[in-house]
Amino acid sequence: MISLESSIIRFKDVFKKYYPENVVFSGIDLEIEKGEFVFLTGPSGIGKSTMLRILFCAEHPTSGEIWVDGVALSSLSSAQVPYLRRKIGVIFQDFKLLSNRTIFDNVALSLEVIGLGKKQAEQRVMQVLEGVGLKGKMNQYPLRLSGGEQQRVAIARAVVNRPSIILADEPTGNLDLQRTEEVMMLMEELNARGATIIFATHDERLFENTHRRVLRFLNGKIRT
Amino acid sequence: MSLAILCRRAFFDLRQNFFGQLITTMVVSLSILIFAFFTLLYFNLQDFVDRFGTELGLTIFLTKEVPKDQIPYLYQKLTDLPEVEKVTYISSEEAFRRLEHFLKEEKDVLEGVDPEFLPPSFEVQINRAVFQLDRIKQLAGEIDKWPGVSKVQFGQEWIDRLHVFSGLVRTIVAIIGILLMFTAAFVVTNTIKLNVYARKEELEIMRLVGATNMFIQGPFLVEAFLQGLLGSSLALGIVFAGYSFLQGFETKFELLRGMNICFIPWHYTVAIIASSVLLCVTGTALVMRRFLRL
Numbered sequence: 123m124i125s126l127e128s129s130i131i132r133f134k135d136v137f138k139k140y141y142p143e144n145v146v147f148s149g150i151d152l153e154i155e156k157g158e159f160v161f162l163t164g165p166s167g168i169g170k171s172t173m174l175r176i177l178f179c180a181e182h183p184t185s186g187e188i189w190v191d192g193v194a195l196s197s198l199s200s201a202q203v204p205y206l207r208r209k210i211g212v213i214f215q216d217f218k219l220l221s222n223r224t225i226f227d228n229v230a231l232s233l234e235v236i237g238l239g240k241k242q243a244e245q246r247v248m249q250v251l252e253g254v255g256l257k258g259k260m261n262q263y264p265l266r267l268s269g270g271e272q273q274r275v276a277i278a279r280a281v282v283n284r285p286s287i288i289l290a291d292e293p294t295g296n297l298d299l300q301r302t303e304e305v306m307m308l309m310e311e312l313n314a315r316g317a318t319i320i321f322a323t324h325d326e327r328l329f330e331n332t333h334r335r336v337l338r339f340l341n342g343k344i345r346t
Numbered sequence: 347m348s349l350a351i352l353c354r355r356a357f358f359d360l361r362q363n364f365f366g367q368l369i370t371t372m373v374v375s376l377s378i379l380i381f382a383f384f385t386l387l388y389f390n391l392q393d394f395v396d397r398f399g400t401e402l403g404l405t406i407f408l409t410k411e412v413p414k415d416q417i418p419y420l421y422q423k424l425t426d427l428p429e430v431e432k433v434t435y436i437s438s439e440e441a442f443r444r445l446e447h448f449l450k451e452e453k454d455v456l457e458g459v460d461p462e463f464l465p466p467s468f469e470v471q472i473n474r475a476v477f478q479l480d481r482i483k484q485l486a487g488e489i490d491k492w493p494g495v496s497k498v499q500f501g502q503e504w505i506d507r508l509h510v511f512s513g514l515v516r517t518i519v520a521i522i523g524i525l526l527m528f529t530a531a532f533v534v535t536n537t538i539k540l541n542v543y544a545r546k547e548e549l550e551i552m553r554l555v556g557a558t559n560m561f562i563q564g565p566f567l568v569e570a571f572l573q574g575l576l577g578s579s580l581a582l583g584i585v586f587a588g589y590s591f592l593q594g595f596e597t598k599f600e601l602l603r604g605m606n607i608c609f610i611p612w613h614y615t616v617a618i619i620a621s622s623v624l625l626c627v628t629g630t631a632l633v634m635r636r637f638l639r640l
Contacts, residue, residue, distance in 0.1 A: 178554070200639075201558070208556035218551050222362050232555040237351075279555065 129153040129189075130287060130318050131177065136186030138172060146172050147183070148342035154320065156286075159313040161329040162322040164339030170322040174289045177320070178210050179203045191286060208236055211280030211317075215292040217272045219264040225251070225275050226260040232283045250278045254308060270301030277308055281317070288312060290321045294328065302328070356568035366541045367569060370626075373537045374577025377530030378622050381523060382585045385610050385618070388519045393608045395512040404470040404486060405499045410438075412466070412494040420494060424468060429485055432471040438464045465496060527621075535629040538570065542633050549637065563634045567627055574626030578619045585610070 133152040139145050146169040154160055162170050175181045177190060179198065188195045191209055198206060211232075219228050226247055233243040251257045254274040256267075264272055273293055280288060290309065294302040306328065313319050321328075329336050338345045360367055408420070417435065424433045436444075442461035446453040472482060486498040542549070552562050589609050610618070 204553070204556045204558045204561075206556075207554065212554055218547070218554070220548055220551060231552070234355075235552065235555050235557040235561060283555075 128155050130156040130158075130191055131320075132189040134187045134189075136176075136188060137184045138169070138176065138181075139184045145342050147186075150186070150342075150344055152337070152344055154318060157313070157316055157318055159309070159319045159321070159334050161332075161334055161336045162320055162339070163324060163326065163329070163336060166324055168339040169342070170324075170339060171291050174212070174291050174320065174322055177287075177289055178207055178212055204235075208283060209285050209287060211283070211285040211288045213273070213276050213280045213288065213290040213293045215295040217264070217276040219272060219275055219279075221264050224261050224263060225256060225267070228264065228275055229260075229278045229282050232279050236283055238283075246282055247278075250282045253311075254278045268301075269296050270298070270304060273297060273301070273305055274308065277305065277312075281312055286316075286318060288317050288319045290319065292323055293321070294323065294325065352564045352568060356565040356572075359565045360569060360572070363541070363545065366544055367573065370534070370537045370541055371573045371577045371580075374530075374534055374573055374622060374626060375580045377526070377533055378578045378581035378618065379584055381526045381530060382581050382610065382618060384519050384523050384526065385614065386585055386589065388516060388523070389610055389614075390608055391512055391515055391519075393606070395508055397606065403472055403500065404468075404482070404489070406468040406470060406489055406495055407465045407497045407499065408467060408494050409496045410462070410465055416494050417466070420492070421468065423492070424470060424489075427485070429473055429481060430470055431473040434469040434471075436467045436469060438462050438466050441465075441467065531625055531629065534625055535633065538626070538629050539633045542566065542630075542637055546637075553638070559634075559638045562638060563631070566630050566634055570626040570630035571623055574623035575619065577626070578622035582610075582615055582618065 131152070131154040133150045136147050136150040136152075137145075138147040162173065164170055172181060176183055176188065176195075179195060182195075190206060193206060195206075220231070223231070229247045229250060230243055233246060238246070248257060248260070251260050254277060256271060256274055256278065259267065259271065264275060267275065273296070277293070288309070293309075294305050297305065309319055309321065323329075335346060406424070408417070412420075421433055421435060424430055439461050441464040442456070445464065446456060449455065482500065486500055489495055490498045549562055586609060589607060592607050
């Protein structure tokens, strides 16, 4: 049983409906502990991405309440949303990198946004790029990199401002087995450093031999 | 976000999206160019009507019986009027000479006619700075009642017609101007919208990493300010070049001589630039507001 004090994410009776009758969540109750690494799984279109989008306030639930790091999302004004997002790093299947900016600039964007000094930002970006093994390619543009490398850039961008939560939406969906393993190792490493990770995937092989909690979507509910 | 960071980001974006920015600036420039052309037309028409009114002036005919010693008194009285720029006395003899000159070869018809049969008069030139048709009409009525004055004549009919015509043209120009302004606002806003939508992905990523709306909007607003400023300045520059070109022709061609083409008054020029900047900045803010809505 997870105690309320240690939970970083909490869903209470959350419903999400799309017009007219598409029910995605029908009363979800869920708690995720600080520092936990959970897999979110289920067939495509079941609501994994919707759950992540709700967590970083790109969408709102139809009813119910969600707390992220102790903050009730329904109490947030639109001006407060960016500050919540700075606590969350998001990684997408399609990377979402800016093709007209270098790898360095793509990663530095997260720090530019929070107004970190140029020198400090430079140091932090170099450190993170070294961590994902892309320091040597920092002046290249995303389209010159392989899919695995682009995903590592996206991970670097998501973690460079040291968020306490990382949401990964099918981050290995476009990668081959070797690149998938690299990404999984990076995620394990980030989790070991204390980040809470919610990893959405429909690929069951990723959590077959793991002790991690697996949340399965079924008929608008979550089964652990 | 400091102003330095804001400007650095704006100039980075300008370099990155140079073509899009150029198109928007050109659209602003073209819209303002058409508007400025009509404004120039309006002011020249206004100026022409004013000048025409003053050039017609007043002719004050005196009675034949007016005592000679009263003429300097009337002259002084006219000169003292604030609306009057210059007064010229035309004696009966001078009027007769002018008539002879006018008749040229047919001046023989005046043979035996006493020059005194023509009344003496004053030709009054109106001060351009204080010219107002209604005031001149009123003044003519007042002078007409002065002792020794038989008739006051001025090109009232002409001025009236000209005023009706110029009023009509002014209304048409004003309507076209307003329509153009709305068209310009529509075109500029849509061009801005296209520009913003072309960078939709970039904005979404910025929002994703926690950028505040001000952080995202800031560079767009600086860009819009520059587009408005440069676009309108360029348009007014082109209109000014056209004006200077026509001014050069004024001295060469008889038809244009004396037209005294004038440029848009400086405070209107400033207003056009300010409106253009306001239009671009407001348009961008509205598009961004819609785009950044949660």
